[in-house]
Amino acid sequence: MKLHRIGVGLLALSMAFIGSIAPAQASGAITVWVNSGEEAAYKAASADWAAKNHVTVNIVAKCGLGDCGLSKLGPAGVGPDLFTASHDNTGSLVKSGVVTSLTSTINQKAYPAAVLQGVSFGYQQWGVPISVSNIALATNLSLVPAGAPQSWKELEGTATSLIKSGDASVGIVTHLDGYFLQPFFDSIGGYVFSNKNGVYTSTKQIGLYSKTLAKNADLMDKWLDEKLFDKSNTYDGSAFTNGKAPYALVGPWSIAGLDKAGMKYEISGIPSINGGTARAFSGVTAVYMNRFSKNRFLAKQYLSEVVQSTAFSKAISQANNSYPANLEAAAQIDKNSVEAKFGAYGAVCIPMPNVAEMGKVWTYWNNAFADWGTGKSTFGAAMKAAAKDLNTALGNN
Amino acid sequence: MRIREFVAHKSKFILSYSFVLLLLIMGARLLQDRSWFLGIFAFISAILIFYVYCIARKVPLKYLLPGVLLLIFFQIYPAVYSGYVAFTNDSNGHQLSKTQAVNAIIDDSLIPVDGIEPISYVVAKVEATKSLVVIFQYPAGTYWAGNSQLLRRLKLSQLEREPDGRVKQASGYVVFNSEQSAAYANELQNIRIKIDDSTSLQPVDIDLMEAFQPSFKYSEIGDILTDLNSGQVYSPNDNGQMVSASGEVLYPGWKVNVGWRNFSSIISDEEVKRPLLAVLLWTFVNAFLVVVLSFLMGLSLALVFNFQHLRSRRFYRTIFIMPMAIPSVLSVLVWAGLFGTETGVIDRLFHISTPWLTDNLWARVAVLIVELWLAFPYMFLICTGAIQAIPNEILEAAEIDGASPLKSFRLIKLPLVMRTIAPLLVSSGAMALNNFGAIYLLTGGGPVFSNSNGNAGATDILISYTYKLAFNSQEGNNYGLASALSILNFILVGAISVYGLRKMKTMEGVN
Structure with a gap:
């Protein structure tokens, strides 16, 4: 029985202890959620500032795609102070009310207008840009010694003749979806939302089956028949590295793989059928602030003094092979480097729409690409149906 | 033996007390996070466990209590909660409370006021009420102490100042230095001091405030938001959003009770309905x-x-039970590898090109094959048991009476087997209706219907479609609708199971 008395005593003590736990004071520490695999770079780039200001910067690899679950975690008070996200989430983050405006924190002169456009929604800016990434065309130099194609004709001609001669099994290694095929979609006159030089004007007007696209839709079917694209819709990167495909659509994330394969390649923009360059989507990686953060002062200081610094933008974009969003950092990039090639093409790309409606667009648009790729319908028919369904889904008619 | 008893007694003591302690800590943390139900539940469980295991030694309760508590925690609570969610508009864009949402709209519209320089402040507490205030001068020479609720002018005689005008001491207030102030950052960042009708001061740093003008004003009378620039008036609609007369919506919205709308949208909303019929049929x-x-x-x-x-x-029997011994997650993933078009093992073995996971029909066949692979060992096992339980005398008597093997199977073995197995078939059916794992891992519900809301696909069953709506959709998560669908799923599975079991009873009667 004695033991039980001790037990009751212990319990009473521990109750007192629980009662005395004050609300956690987190002053002097901020938490930043970043994409997994990039935490080391963030830690290194924040270390000096943290040491100088006696602040703990907790970098946690928690984010992948989307909003990191912040729309649920933020209001529950268990989110981080800051988190990284791709700029196309801006609209839905703002609509969920979990991010706070950073317009007054962002140094407007440090970034290109298109990048700031990407993190803007309504009249405010919501994310501090770090890096910009986009896909680009990689040319296998051992298969195409002439180098990157200067025109669409050259690209198509080279690819089809290599396929005919049996040297290549496919023209361009790519996924058959909206993100990867956007440059071709742009080339033949399609667009997601009406825009003027990449500045979106209205979500009411969608161009999935625009007049120009309707006229040119057969081209996509032709290119599929010519094996310019692989019908099986498997992104067979080895076909490119093994010299069985002259071209591939690659992102900054593919570079490590290409270098590892020890092949010779060149990065360039994608030529348009109308001459000039076809525009892919560019994506901005930005840092957003949780509206429910308990350390907004410190987080803002971190944004101003660390995230907006030239060195930070440079270090992070180096770590994820993308192009720095910060103008000064971009100016320091070697013009002949792979990053600079991505960046040069990125400069003519259009920012991916960041409105919340984009979620529905991806669904219907990608499904249309899948229907076309698997041969269920022609490109024109697939896009026509997608445009109709999308208009209904967005309540446009 | 004494030692063993002693150890057993001690470890029981330590185990039960530390478990109770753990529950108490959990409860305290949950209450701190304002999770009232779970927090109180943890406390009540702790008290009950303490009473039953440490004080009262109620032997029957010792056996009952863990099961009951776990039942409440893992079954009843989630069921009740999703029942509650089904009647709300819980989804992306409707996560906040109304106050939070209205404040967010106003905060997002704040524009810095030109002409008012940043104002430095010191942090203080009112001696009498202990409420946190900031002390600042605006305009120069006039001192104020204020927070979101109050604003008091301070007399110069009250103050002791630094040469630069910064306040060092104020009678009636405890003034903090900058290190002490840092601890109040969380409260400071939410302070808004109204200095006139449209302008408010707001700390932007630990010692600096800036003046902001909101574009919106909320008035509790009439429950309306007014756009101060255009005069446009927004009032709440029944979906937890502020809407103008012309239908313009302000974001974010908030969570509200929407009654039966989630259920009615299953029937009326074209987008939800379109894939639902195909999904139900396939389920x-x-x-x-x-x-x-x-x-x-x-x-x-x-x-x-x-x-x-x-x-x-015995050897063969063991082999056939093997699929049961391998974790189903593993075997489904292996199967997914086997099913690759042209590149998969099956296609390479037979030199064929089957669109296994990309064609609606073939994907369904693939799902069936995998589910069959996962389910047959169980059936094999219970059938073997049932057959072996049939007394040999009966079969021998049948043989002597001249029954052919087929006849003895049809008239003796099958009815006897069915009698044992029929209820198990019903439960297998109920489980198959909810066979989320195999479908999620093998096809992810795909190939998707090109015109489907939330990416429903040809192999989606109701529960996997529900999952997509709730968590997996690029279109934003819709927890309300998903909960409504899961309730529908529960009713369907429950009804079919009850019907099935009734049928079984009548069969037993015949026998």
Whole structure:
């Protein structure tokens, strides 16, 4: 029985202890959620500032795609102070009310207008840009010694003749979806939302089956028949590295793989059928602030003094092979480097729409690409149906 | 032996007390996070466990209590909660409370006021009420102490100042230095001091405030938001959003009770309805086929391997139970690898090109094959058991009476087997209706219907479609609708199970 008395005593003590736990004071520490695999770079780039200001910067690899679950975690008070996200989430983050405006924190002169456009929604800016990434065309130099194609004709001609001669099994290694095929979609006159030089004007007007696209839709079917694209819709990167495909659509994330394969390649923009360059989507990686953060002062200081610094933008974009969003950092990039090639093409790309409606667009648009790729319908028919369904889904008619 | 008893007694003591302690800590943390139900539940559980195991020694309760508590925690609470969510508009854009949402709209509209320089402040507490205030001068020479609720002018005689005008001491207030102030950052960042009708001061740093003008003003009378620039008036609609007369919506919205709307949208909303019929149909066809086919396969294998003259029957039986021993996650993923078009093992073996996971029909076949693979060992096992339980005398009597093997199977074995197995078939059916794992891992519900809301696909069953709506959709998560669908799913599965079991009872009566 004695033991039980001790037990009751212990319990009473521990109750007192629980009662005395004050609300956690987190002053002097901020938490930043970043994409997994990039935490080391963030830690290194924040270390000096943290040491100088006696602040703990907790970098946690928690984010992948989307909003990191912040729309649920933020209001529950268990989110981080800051988190990284791709700029196309801006609209839905703002609509969920979990991010706070950073317009007054962002140094407007440090970034290109298109990048700031990407993190803007309504009249405010919501994310501090770090890096910009986009896909680009990689040319296998051992298969195409002439180098990157200067025109669409050259690209198509080279690819089809290599396929005919049996040297290549496919023209361009790519996924058959909206993100990867956007440059071709742009080339033949399609667009997601009406825009003027990449500045979106209205979500009411969608161009999935625009007049120009309707006229040119057969081209996509032709290119599929010519094996310019692989019908099986498997992104067979080895076909490119093994010299069985002259071209591939690659992102900054593919570079490590290409270098590892020890092949010779060149990065360039994608030529348009109308001459000039076809525009892919560019994506901005930005840092957003949780509206429910308990350390907004410190987080803002971190944004101003660390995230907006030239060195930070440079270090992070180096770590994820993308192009720095910060103008000064971009100016320091070697013009002949792979990053600079991505960046040069990125400069003519259009920012991916960041409105919340984009979620529905991806669904219907990608499904249309899948229907076309698997041969269920022609490109024109697939896009026509997608445009109709999308208009209904967005309540446009 | 004494030592063993002693250790047993001590460890029981330590275990039960530390478990109670753990629950108490959990409860305290949950209450701190304002999770009232779970927090109180943890406390009540702790008290009950303490009472039953440490004080009262109620032996029967010792056996009952863990099960009851776990039942409440893992079954009843989630069910009740999703029942509650089904009647709200819980989804992306409707996560906040109304106050939070209105404040967010106003905060997002704040524009810095030109002409008012940043104002430095010191942090203080009112001696009498202990409420946190900031002390600042605006305009120069006039001192104020204020927070979101109050604003008081301070007399110069009250103050002791630094040469630069910064306040060092104020009578009636406890003034903090900058290090002490840092601890109040969380409260400071939410302070808004109104200095006139449209302008408010707001700390932007630990010692600096800036003046902001909101574009919106909320008035509790009439519950309206007014756009101060255009005069446009926004009032709440029944979906937890502020809407103008012309239909312009302000974001974010908030969570409200929407009554039966989630349920009615299952029938009325074109986007939800479109894929639902196909999904429902496949849910039933899939469950029916899996149960029937796996039963037939299990039964025939059981009959064959019950043949007495067969050598090493045990070995074969063990082999057939193997799929059950391998974690189903693993085997489904292996199957997914086998099903690759042209590149998969199956296609390479037979030199064919089958669009296994990309064609609607073939994907369904693939799902059936995998589910069959996962389900037949169980059927084999219970059929073997049921067949072996049939007394040999009956079968021998039948043989002597001249019954052919087929007849003795049809008239003796099958009815006797069915009698044991029928209820198990019903439960298998209920499980097959909810067979989320195999479908999620193998096809992810795909190939998707090109015109479907939330990416529903040809192999989606109701529960996997629900999951997509709730968590997996690029279109934003819709927890409300998903909860409504899961309730629908529960009703369907429950109704079919009850019907099935009723049928079984009548069968027993016949026997």
